[in-house]
Amino acid sequence: MHNPYLPYPVRISDIITETEDRNLKTFEYVFINPEDEEKFDYQPGQFAELSIAGKGEIPIGIASSPVEKGFLKFTVNKVGLVSTHLHNMKVGDVMGVRGPLGNWYPWDKMEGKNVVIIGGGFAFTTLRSSIVYMLANREKFKEIHVIYGARTPGMLLYVDELKEWEKRDDIHMHITVDATDDPDWKYNTGFVPTITDQKAPPATTDTYAIVCGPPIMIKFTQPVLDKLKYKHDHIIMSLENRMKCGIGICGHCNIGRHLVCKDGPVxxxxxxxxxxxxx
Amino acid sequence: MKVLKITKEDLAKGLDTLNKSFRLIGPVKDKDEEFHNFEELGQGELPDFNFRNTRLSPKSIVYPQSEKMFEYTLDSNDPEHDILIEVKKEPSPQVVVGIRPCDAKAFSLVKLNFDTPEYKDPYWLRRFEATTLLGLACHNPCSSCFCASAGSGPFNTESLDMLLVEEQGGYLAQVLTKKGEELAHTAGWTDEAGSDAQKQIDTMKEAAEKRIKSQISTDNLKNKLDMEIYEEPYWEDVSFSCINCGTCTYLCPTCWCFDVQDETCGNCGIRMRNWDSCMYPLFSLHGSGHNPRGEKLHRVRQRFMHKLKYYVDKYDSGIQCVGCGRCVNHCPVNIDIRRVCELMNRSEVCPVTTE
Incomplete structure (x- = not known):
């Protein structure tokens, strides 16, 4: 009987410190057994359990994209026991990845449609996966808008990629920071809901919004999307809850009859x- | 279905035989002689059937309170360091003798959680497959039993492989499954009962069901919207006295939630799972400090909503409760699931009263 609790062994192949407060690092992994990579067949929006022997597991959104082969990427905020230990690990260290888990953004429904991505802070990970996926399959989507904000320029994730995407004319980037005194900052200033109000395209039956961010951002973005007349079945969100098994069995992450890990996170x-x- | 006749002597003899090839588990009186619990029976030891039901539910026989999942070593000289290794240990075949029909039925409710189309829990399933359930029908239910209206009953046969029905001088035994047949064969129970045995059992069943005075109504639960029940004002009163001790989840034969923890000693360690309880704040606490069920009202509501509404909707089935009455008997502040069910099930809204 297949054991769904058993992680695939992986090796850390790269570590990037993403933000100026050094609390967010991106970990790149390679599978120790190459055949495991084929089994790990995922979609943008899914997550996995990062497993460290002796510490435990944490559910983290997959930041790499299925169109990128040979590695997996996860951006992890330093918060608790496992993430703090992970932040102290080095390239070459061995740990585990269990997944892919959960559902994903509705790619079949969004094919041939406009997609507006609205993200804030470090919730940009599976959104990065989605953008990379959409750009690699550009002909499958109509207009793509990205509104992404952080507190300061130094708190933005994947800065080099953001700059590359800014240069492209097949994706509308609206990067913003809450405030900055950096004279070289040439993008938007203002909170994500404000920039959404100014830049997001008006709602159509062919336009989907994917919203991912801290609760405060979500709280103030929703009225803006209502004002723009986005239908609630066209607003897609990704949730988090405390989890253990990630496969709908341990009972931790339920919201009503739904389990965030299996019926969600989307x-x-x-x-x-x-x-x-x-x- | 075959019905056997087993004398008390033959039962003892058969169990003795079974004890040689199975791990035999049965109700025994606690050493303080206050209550019964399921324990492994030593050679020659017999179960004590002079009980109504055990203090703890027998769920741990299939789903131990604490269970090893994986092993690991952190010794960097070991080529497999930091890699979790599956503990390859097949559970030994076991027979549970004297399990009450309500507790056996609980396994079939819990199975829906551990045995899903996408994921199979190998620990629960392997142990369940290795287990034969030899039930004991209830003639004298407790005053808090409400099994008959909770989808179970004193003679319910779900999940059972054999059911023993006590009668004068011995037992009538319904052989219910292939496992049950093999068990009877191994034990040497071969005397078939007379042609009226099934009728006899049915009569006793009817009498036993009549003795259950306590009942619940669940007919409206399915039709109500979950948010309608969720937002009812009575949760304040229901949860007021709760001290979040977790006794209800610990005793409940159908509570299945677990936590996963790593425990290291020196360079070696295990990943294990332990029963967890939705009554505890830590159960849902986020790393950020935010807690979606930070107040006890949320947690008490969660437990009852899960058992009596979410489960019903999710599996399009009955409630996730077999009416064993343990949580009713042992709640230190007298919260009574029968009363909560009544509130949740009532069809018209009336002023909140909790007496």
């Missing part, structure tokens, strides 16, 4: 409106 706002606010 839900439409329409679905969330009918669920308890237990996230």
């Amino acid at each position: 839900f439409t706002l329409d679905q969330l409106n009918k669920m308890p606010k237990e996230y």
Whole structure:
């Protein structure tokens, strides 16, 4: 019987410190057994459990994209026991990855449609995966907008890629920071909801918004999307809850009858409106 | 279905035989002689059937409170260091004798969680497959038993391989599955009961069901919206006295939630899982400090909503409760699932009263 709790052994192949506060690092992994990579067949929006022997497991969104082969990438905020230990690990160290887990953004529904990505802070990881995926399959989508904000320029993730995407004419980038005194900052200044109000395209039946960010950003972005007349089944969100098994068995992450790990993490706002606010 | 006749002597003899090839587990009186619990029976030791039900549910027989999942070494000289290794240990075949029908039925409710189309929990499933359940019908239910209206019953046969029904001088035994047949064969129980045995059992069953005075109504649960029940004002009163001790989840035969922890000693360690309880704040606490169920009202509501509403909707089935009454008997502040079920199930909204 296949054991769904058993992680694939992986080796850390690269570590990038993403932000000026040094609390966010991106870890790149390679599979120790090459055949495991084929089994790890994922979609943008899914997550995995990062497993460290002796410490435990943490559920983290997959930041790499299925169109990138040979490695997996996860950006991890230093918060608790496992993430703190992970931040002290080095390139070459061995650990485990278990997944892919959960559902994903509705790529079949979004094919041939406009996609507006709205992200804030370090919740940009699976959004990065999505952007890389959409750019590699550019003909499958109509207009792509990205509104992404952080507190300061130094808190933005994947800065080099953001700059590259800014230069392209097949994706509308709206990068913003809450505030900065950096004279070289040439992008937007203002909170994500404000920039959404100014830059997001108006709602159509062919336009989907993917919203991912801290609760405060989500709280103030929703009225803006309502004002722009986005239908709640066209607003897609990704949730987090405390998890253990990641496969819908241990019971930790439920919201009503739904389990964030297995029925989510991706839900439409329409679905969330009918669920308890237990996230 | 075959019905056997087993004398008390033959039962003892058969169990003795079974004890040689199985791990035999049965109810025994606690050393302080206050209550019964399921324990492994030593050679020659017999189960004590002079009990109503055990203090703890027998769920740990299939789903131990603490269970080793993986092993690892952190010794960097070992080529497999930091890699989790599956503990390859097949569970030994075991027979649970004297399990009550409610507790056996609980396994079939819990199985829906551990045995899903996408993921199979190998630990629970392997142990369940290695287990034969030899049930004991209830003639004298406790005053807090409400199994008959909770989808179970004193003679319910779900999940059981054999059911023993006590009668004068011995037992009538319904052989329910292939496992049950093999068990009877190994034990040497071969005397078939007379043609009216099934009728006899049915009569006793009816009498036993009549003795259950306590009941619940669940007919409206499915039709209500979950948010409608969730937002009811009575949760404040229901949860008011709760001290979040977790006794209800610990005793409940259908509570299945678990936590996963690593434990290292020197360079070696294990990853294990332990029963967890939705009554504890840590159960849902985020790394950020945010807690979606930070108040006890949230947690008490979660437990009842899960058992009586979420489960019903998710599996399109009955409730996740077999009416064993343990949580009713042992709640230190007298929270009563029967009363909560009544509130959740009532069809018209009336003023909140909790007496």
